[in-house]
Amino acid sequence: xxxxxxxxxxxxxxxxxxxxxxxxxxxxxxxxxxxxxxxxxxxxxxxxxxxxxxxxxxxxxxxxxxxxxxxxxxxxxxxxxxxxxxxxxxxxxxxxxxxxxxxxxxxxxxxxxxxxxxxxxxxxxxxxxxxxxxxxxxxxxxxxxxxxxxxxxxxxxxxxxxxxxxxxxxxxxxxxxxxxxxxxxxxxxxxxxxxxxxxxxxxxxxxxxxxxxxxxxxxxxxxxxxxxxxxxxxxxxxxxxxxxxxxxxxxxxxxxxxxxxxxxxxxxxxxxxxxxxxxxxxxxxxxxxxxxxxxxxxxxxxxxxxxxxxxxxxxxxxxxxxxxxxxxxxxxxxxxxxxxxxxxxxxxxxxxxxxxxxxxxxxxxxxxxxxxxxxxxxxxxxxxxxxxxxxxxxxxxxxxxxxx
RNA sequence: GGGGAGGUGCCAGAGCGGCCAAAUGGGGCGGGCUGUAAACCCGUUGGCGUUGCCUACGUUGGUUCGAAUCCAUCCCUCCCCA
Numbered sequence: 001x002x003x004x005x006x007x008x009x010x011x012x013x014x015x016x017x018x019x020x021x022x023x024x025x026x027x028x029x030x031x032x033x034x035x036x037x038x039x040x041x042x043x044x045x046x047x048x049x050x051x052x053x054x055x056x057x058x059x060x061x062x063x064x065x066x067x068x069x070x071x072x073x074x075x076x077x078x079x080x081x082x083x084x085x086x087x088x089x090x091x092x093x094x095x096x097x098x099x100x101x102x103x104x105x106x107x108x109x110x111x112x113x114x115x116x117x118x119x120x121x122x123x124x125x126x127x128x129x130x131x132x133x134x135x136x137x138x139x140x141x142x143x144x145x146x147x148x149x150x151x152x153x154x155x156x157x158x159x160x161x162x163x164x165x166x167x168x169x170x171x172x173x174x175x176x177x178x179x180x181x182x183x184x185x186x187x188x189x190x191x192x193x194x195x196x197x198x199x200x201x202x203x204x205x206x207x208x209x210x211x212x213x214x215x216x217x218x219x220x221x222x223x224x225x226x227x228x229x230x231x232x233x234x235x236x237x238x239x240x241x242x243x244x245x246x247x248x249x250x251x252x253x254x255x256x257x258x259x260x261x262x263x264x265x266x267x268x269x270x271x272x273x274x275x276x277x278x279x280x281x282x283x284x285x286x287x288x289x290x291x292x293x294x295x296x297x298x299x300x301x302x303x304x305x306x307x308x309x310x311x312x313x314x315x316x317x318x319x320x321x322x323x324x325x326x327x328x329x330x331x332x333x334x335x336x337x338x339x340x341x342x343x344x345x346x347x348x349x350x351x352x353x354x355x356x357x358x359x360x361x362x363x364x365x366x367x368x369x370x371x372x373x374x375x376x377x378x379x380x381x382x383x384x385x386x387x388x389x390x391x392x393x394x395x396x397x398x399x400x401x402x403x404x
Numbered sequence: 405g406g407g408g409a410g411g412u413g414c415c416a417g418a419g420c421g422g423c424c425a426a427a428u429g430g431g432g433c434g435g436g437c438u439g440u441a442a443a444c445c446c447g448u449u450g451g452c453g454u455u456g457c458c459u460a461c462g463u464u465g466g467u468u469c470g471a472a473u474c475c476a477u478c479c480c481u482c483c484c485c486a
Contacts (some may be wrong), residue, residue, distance in 0.1 A: 013480095068465065158482045203428070221431090222442075249441035285439030316440070341453070356451060357433085363433040378453075394441070 049226035222251035244308035247292035
């Protein structure tokens with residue numbers, strides 16, 4: 001494909017390309033470029049927020065460029081301070097290795113495995129000695145390091161900053177040197193680190209990489225960046241129904257952003273839906289259904305998406321009890337004379353974390369036994385063969401007697 | 405090395421001898437409403453078979469009838485000076 005056409009495809013959904021003219025020049029002169037994505041194995045699961053960058057990498061692959069997934073197994077010992085207000089606790093080698101493995105597997109839901117090279121930065125970082133490190137550190141100043149938003153914020157708020165945290169951006173930048181990266185991708189929160197890569201490459205006598213930043217995705221709470229630690233994420237390996245339900249729970253304002261960044265719809269198609277909804281011709285609930293369906297279809301299949309939708313409707317629209325709910329096998333030694341206290345069973349099944357919580361749930365009318373609201377905290381249940389216990393609107397457990 | 409400030413519940417942040425299981429906000433959970441697990445409203449939010457009891461305000465001791473609040477010790481953080 002012609003370089004100019006490639007640029008058009010690459011540009012879609014990006015926030016910034018530094019420098020676009022360089023990118024064009026380099027594609028023209030080199031043909032196939034080395035595209036770097038640094039992966040932080042401090043978390044294992046990939047969520048829809050990560051997928052945005054991965055889709056962009058996929059786009060590069062489809063254009064014939066070389067995509068390199070860099071697992072930051074060494075940098076993970078520090079933990080990226082980006083956007084953090086606290087020092088991260090370092091992970092063990094074992095945890096990092098396990099995370100890296102799942103990360104790679106999950107990334108291949110989007111990337112083409114054969115066209116992806118996977119590298120680990122311990123390969124070169126672990127070998128550096130102190131003079132190498134000093135040399136690297138000398139290329140940057142404290143004042144400039146403190147320009148970074150998160151560092152300066154922490155500095156102003158008088159939160160501690162470990163010296164080693166200053167090394168993180170430098171290590172990431174050095175990775176670009178070691179890898180001879182032509183392009184590095186990242187979320188907008190990575191801009192500082194990505195730009196530092198340009199500077200450090202120059203210091204080591206290499207051409208500076210082109211930096212491409214992608215938008216950050218708000219999580220299902222609608223305000224904060226999607227992340228596992230905030231619990232507002234939708235993981236790419238979550239079961240279809242969970243995934244569907246979570247998409248259905250995003251705030252309305254996010255619907256079209258999700259469409260743009262997470263589905264294969266063209267910009268025109270998204271625009272027209274947005275326009276229709278503004279004019280009242282497209283109901284937001286419908287739009288969200290379509291969104292949820294297409295996301296689940298991508299990671300699973302059309303049929304599982306439909307099944308997820310059906311189940312969602314059954315529970316929330318028709319308020320039915322779902323059929324595929326997990327079972328809890330109630331042993332007879334958990335009962336006294338064939339009876340068990342309702343509070344106890346809520347705890348046993350994990351529907352409540354404590355007796356107090358169970359009581360609270362009952363008091364607030366959130367507990368149902370076979371679709372009937374439980375009102376009496378002291379209720380001693382005499383369970384038959386099979387019952388359905390429900391806590392809140394969406395937590396169900398089937399209680400089955402165990403005979404042995 | 406010297407001087408000063410501070411460490412409170414999931415988080416932020418009040419309290420500064422009894423009225424404190426600890427204000428307020430955020431988050432979480434439950435209910436209502438809804439196309440929705442959006443928005444909004446209401447309630448709730450340490451544990452315990454619960455009108456009471458137990459454990460909690462960095463650590464360990466102490467003062468006191470009584471401590472998150474006072475004293476000492478240790479650990480940790482921040483600031484200023486050098």
